Amino acid sequence: MKDTIISLLEGAVDALKHQGVLPNDLTPTIKVDPTKDKAHGDYATNLALMLAKPSGMKPRDLADTLVAALPASDAIQKTEIAGPGFINFFAAADAAAQIVAQVLDSGDAFGRSLIGKGEKVQVEFVSANPTGPLHVGHGRGAAIGDCLCRLLEATGYDVTREFYYNDAGAQIKNLALSVQARAKQLGPDDASWPEDGYRGEYIIDVANDYMAGKTVTADDREVTAKADADDLEAIQAFAVAWLRREQDLDLKAFGVEFDVYFLESSLYDDGKVEATVEKLVANGHTYEEDGAMWLRTTDFGDDKDRVMRKREGGYTYFLPDVAYHLDKWQRGFTTVINEQGADHHSTVTRVRAGLQALEVGIPKGWPDYVLHQMVMVTRSGVEVKLSKRAGSYVTVRDLIDEVGRDATRFFLAARRADSQLTFDIDLARSQSNDNPVYYIQYAHARVCSMLRKAEEAGHPFDHGIATAHLALLDSDQEKAVLNRLARYPEVVEHAAKNREPQQVAQYLLDLAGDFHICYNAVKVMVDDDTLRNTRLALGLAVRQVLRNGLDLMGVSAPEEM
Numbered sequence: 141m142k143d144t145i146i147s148l149l150e151g152a153v154d155a156l157k158h159q160g161v162l163p164n165d166l167t168p169t170i171k172v173d174p175t176k177d178k179a180h181g182d183y184a185t186n187l188a189l190m191l192a193k194p195s196g197m198k199p200r201d202l203a204d205t206l207v208a209a210l211p212a213s214d215a216i217q218k219t220e221i222a223g224p225g226f227i228n229f230f231a232a233a234d235a236a237a238q239i240v241a242q243v244l245d246s247g248d249a250f251g252r253s254l255i256g257k258g259e260k261v262q263v264e265f266v267s268a269n270p271t272g273p274l275h276v277g278h279g280r281g282a283a284i285g286d287c288l289c290r291l292l293e294a295t296g297y298d299v300t301r302e303f304y305y306n307d308a309g310a311q312i313k314n315l316a317l318s319v320q321a322r323a324k325q326l327g328p329d330d331a332s333w334p335e336d337g338y339r340g341e342y343i344i345d346v347a348n349d350y351m352a353g354k355t356v357t358a359d360d361r362e363v364t365a366k367a368d369a370d371d372l373e374a375i376q377a378f379a380v381a382w383l384r385r386e387q388d389l390d391l392k393a394f395g396v397e398f399d400v401y402f403l404e405s406s407l408y409d410d411g412k413v414e415a416t417v418e419k420l421v422a423n424g425h426t427y428e429e430d431g432a433m434w435l436r437t438t439d440f441g442d443d444k445d446r447v448m449r450k451r452e453g454g455y456t457y458f459l460p461d462v463a464y465h466l467d468k469w470q471r472g473f474t475t476v477i478n479e480q481g482a483d484h485h486s487t488v489t490r491v492r493a494g495l496q497a498l499e500v501g502i503p504k505g506w507p508d509y510v511l512h513q514m515v516m517v518t519r520s521g522v523e524v525k526l527s528k529r530a531g532s533y534v535t536v537r538d539l540i541d542e543v544g545r546d547a548t549r550f551f552l553a554a555r556r557a558d559s560q561l562t563f564d565i566d567l568a569r570s571q572s573n574d575n576p577v578y579y580i581q582y583a584h585a586r587v588c589s590m591l592r593k594a595e596e597a598g599h600p601f602d603h604g605i606a607t608a609h610l611a612l613l614d615s616d617q618e619k620a621v622l623n624r625l626a627r628y629p630e631v632v633e634h635a636a637k638n639r640e641p642q643q644v645a646q647y648l649l650d651l652a653g654d655f656h657i658c659y660n661a662v663k664v665m666v667d668d669d670t671l672r673n674t675r676l677a678l679g680l681a682v683r684q685v686l687r688n689g690l691d692l693m694g695v696s697a698p699e700e701m
Contacts, residue, residue: 141183141231141235141236141239141623142172142174142626142627142630144213144215144235145172145183145185145216145229148210148211148216149170149206149210150170151209151210152207152209152210153166153170153187153191155209156195156206156209159209161195161197161202161205162191162194162195163194166191166194168187168190170187171185171186171187172184172185174623174627178616178620180220180222180228181219181220181228181229181231182231182236182619183229184222184226184228184229185226185227185229186225187227188200188202188203188206188225188226188227189224189225199224200221200225202225203221203225203227204221207219207227215231215232215235216229216230216232216235217231217232217233218230231623233611233619234610236619236622236623236626237610237611237613238610239622239625239626239681240606240610240613240622240677240678240680240681241607243625243680243681243684244603244607244680244681247684248684248688250629250684250685250688251629251685251688251689252294252295253294253295253296253632253633254295254296255295255296256292256295256296256297256298257296258296258297258298259298259474259475260297260298260300260472260474260475261292261297261298261299261300262299262300262302262471262473262475262476262477263285263289263299263301263302263476263477263479264302264303264304264468264476264478264479264480265281265282265284265288265302265303265478265480266278266282266285266303266391267281267305267306267480268306269307270305270306270307270383270384271311271312271314271315271338271383272338272340273340273383273386273387273527273536274387274391274535274536275533275536276517276533276534276539276552276563277481277514277515278536279394279515279536279539279548280512280515280552280553281479281480281481282391282394282396283394283548283549283552283553283694284479284510284552284553284557284641285301285396285510286301286396287553287694288639288641289301290641290691290692290694291632291636291641291644291692294632294636295632295633295636297475297636300473301398301399302399302400302401303398303400303401303402304464305384305401305402305403307380307404307405308404308405308460309404309457312380314334314337314338315338315376315379315380315383316372316375317334317337317372318334318339319343319347319375319378319379320347320369321334321337322343322346322347322348323347323350323351323369339532340527340532342383342386346378346382349378350365350366350367350375350378350379350382351365351367353365353366356378356381356382356385357381357385358381358382358384358385358388359384359385359401362381363377363378363382364378365378366378390536390537393536393540393545394536394540394545394549395545395694396694402464404460404464407463407464408460412463412466413459413460413463415463416459416462416463416466417448417449417455417459419498420435420448420494420498423497423498423499425497430451431451432447433447433448433449434446434448435448435494435497436497437489437490437497439497440492440493440496440497441492441493442490443489446490446493458490458491458494461491462494462495465495465507466495466498466500466502468507469495469502475508476506476508477507477508477509477510478509478510479511479512479557480510480511481511482511482513482514482558484509484511488509488511491507492505492506492507508639510557511557511558512557513558513560514560514561515562515563516560516562517534517562517563517565518562518566519564519566520566524565536548539563539565542565542569543568543569547569547575548568549693549694549695550576550645551568553642553693553694554576554642554645554646554693555642556640556642557640557642571701577695578701579652580648580649580651580652580690581690581696581697581698581701582652582701583651583652583655583682583686584683584687584690584697584698584699585698585700585701586655587655587679587680587682587683589700590664590676590679591676591679593665594672594676599669599672601673601677602673603677605670605673605674606674606676606677607677609670609671610674610677612670612671613678615658615661617654617657617661618662620654620658621654621658621678621682622678624647624650624651625681627647628647628651628685628688628689631643631644631647632644632689641693644692644693645693648686648689648690651682651685651686651689652686655679659679662675664679
């Protein structure tokens with residue numbers, strides 16, 4: 141319906157150009173939005189206000205002229221001019237109700253599109269250090285990142301999911317030292333315990349498995365423990381593999397999979413870090429000062445230059461990040477989205493600056509970033525801070541065990557990434573309308589129940605009868621559902637474009653709300669076969685769109701609750 145109205149307005153603008161009312165070189169972007177109050181119609185446009193100045197007319201007068209120039213259409217029942225010059229459109233009942241037929245005909249494909257034209261997009265997310273179980277912050281990144289991938293795939297992009305393992309550096313050494321200490325029966329209270337050692341119980345499990353000579357199979361490696369508490373290199377290799385396997389299990393429990401696991405260590409092993417340094421030096425963007433090597437990132441918008449190689453030797457962490465993103469570019473990804481925690485905010489400018497300094501044709505502002513804020517977990521109104529498994533933080537597995545995968549995923553992705561999130565365990569577990577996941581899933585299950593009741597009463601759904609009489613869906617509550625259904629494709633496209641999966645979550649909540657109101661106001665199981673089938677068809681359309689949207693969120697659509 142929205143596209144129909146835009147097309148009609150385009151026709152009116154062309155007509156007014158021919159009449160000399162509007163300039164011929166005018167190319168307005170026509171905006172049509174659903175109305176908030178259905179007394180003012182189904183859709184509205186401010187086009188007359190936008191074009192008043194170039195036309196030399198008062199907005200209300202131009203609105204009247206635009207309406208008079210609209211091509212004839214059976215899809216529009218009437219139009220009204222409101223306020224300073226808004227044009228309100230009232231959709232014809234049978235035209236508005238055709239969305240039900242579209243949904244039922246399209247099925248799982250409804251809302252999907254090809255606007256991405258197969259463009260290669262890489263989404264990097266989670267990218268946790270293999271030093272411990274995934275914490276709730278990683279979980280939020282996993283939920284948002286995976287939903288982004290689903291949205292991009294639904295809009296026609298060729299998506300690659302990538303996990304970057306920081307398997308080099310000081311934290312990995314601390315991990316090995318912590319496992320070694322446990323292997324030697326030391327604890328955090330011992331004087332020789334590593335200063336920055338990891339204290340979670342999982343370290344004991346790693347040490348015990350290492351000393352037992354166990355074999356661990358991770359994504360790309362199989363490591364058999366040497367059971368030698370003095371072999372720090374062997375301990376490190378085993379510990380990294382052990383925790384990578386654990387993180388893989390966490391992600392699978394969360395319904396998240398990756399196409400590529402990229403190792404930070406490979407950037408050094410393959411000489412890509414050194415090659416990046418050589419390129420930056422050759423381009424004249426580096427200098428030596430105080431025994432360190434600096435990159436002139438201020439030439440590319442940074443607030444100060446950054447150290448690349450420290451005085452005591454070794455590269456700072458942003459240098460391998462530049463090398464890593466150069467590798468992404470060389471793999472042919474013109475669009476890259478990094479979903480990371482807000483603590484990565486400071487790296488955005490310097491990584492982009494380093495990529496510009498390479499002078500290899502990478503566009504400014506590449507890659508894209510989606511940064512999520514912290515998550516606070518509460519139970520009975522009190523913050524939950526500790527996990528027995530991790531020792532110092534709440535893990536993704538803790539939440540899944542407490543409230544299930546569906547609630548965990550939905551709650552972590554249903555708010556804007558840049559807003560702080562309070563995860564209320566009590567709310568996520570509740571079977572009430574206050575729980576958004578339950579509320580949405582219950583709407584889906586409710587339609588399934590309607591269909592079962594119709595079958596049991598000897599009145600199975602008849603598609604032919606229903607789609608031939610969709611104009612009967614003319615109550616205010618039914619119209620609200622119809623209008624909401626029609627917006628779904630636009631919501632999916634907009635959410636993908638703006639990297640905001642929470643838009644889908646909000647839409648599902650609104651659709652479920654419209655449906656529950658309609659269900660309580662309009663009786664479905666009536667004696668009239670035509671009316672009953674038509675209303676069942678509306679329910680089926682709601683069920684389909686709920687299922688499609690929940691799939692984009694990685695959440696199930698149960699048939700019974």
